[in-house]
Amino acid sequence: MTNEIRDLFDHWELVWHEAQYDLIPICVGANYARHDEAGDRTVTREAYTAEQGYPQRAARYPCRGVRPLILR
Numbered sequence: 571m572t573n574e575i576r577d578l579f580d581h582w583e584l585v586w587h588e589a590q591y592d593l594i595p596i597c598v599g600a601n602y603a604r605h606d607e608a609g610d611r612t613v614t615r616e617a618y619t620a621e622q623g624y625p626q627r628a629a630r631y632p633c634r635g636v637r638p639l640i641l642r
């Protein structure tokens with residue numbers, strides 16, 4: 571795994587486990603593919619950030635205990 575990819579996963583960990591939502595812009599491209607219960611769709615970086623409730627949610631509801639599966 572390259573350092574760039576490892577850094578990306580490290581940043582996502584900080585977003586979801588430490589509520590560092592200000593890192594979302596470096597984790598998400600200009601257009602981001604969402605795959606959730608509503609189906610597949612493409613959103614902008616700004617729309618994705620807003621959906622996460624940043625900055626309002628950052629102080630109230632950090633996603634602790636949820637970890638992505640990373641195959642190495």
